[in-house]
Amino acid sequence: MKEELAVNGGKPVRADFLPLTRPWIGEEEKQEVLDTLSGIWLSRGPKVSQFEEEFKAYIILHGGTSHRHRGGGYKGRGRSHH
Numbered sequence: 001m002k003e004e005l006a007v008n009g010g011k012p013v014r015a016d017f018l019p020l021t022r023p024w025i026g027e028e029e030k031q032e033v034l035d036t037l038s039g040i041w042l043s044r045g046p047k048v049s050q051f052e053e054e055f056k057a058y059i060i061l062h063g064g065t066s067h068r069h070r071g072g073g074y075k076g077r078g079r080s081h082h
Contacts, residue, residue: 032047035047
């Protein structure tokens with residue numbers, strides 16, 4: 001007889017929560033949040049533009065590279081566009 005899953009009311013496998021990752025929030029990140037909350041812009045200010053530019057650069061550097069390594073190629077080329 002199989003045991004009932006914890007999600008269905010059965011006994012949990014572990015008593016304490018198992019985090020998948022630890023948050024990497026340092027003093028610099030905390031200060032950025034405080035600076036934003038202290039300013040007059042929350043939704044479309046200079047911090048949003050800065051984030052968008054840095055995120056775009058990250059995706060271009062890392063996201064595109066990983067896509068090509070999986071065999072995706074570039075738009076119009078490679079196995080993923082057949």
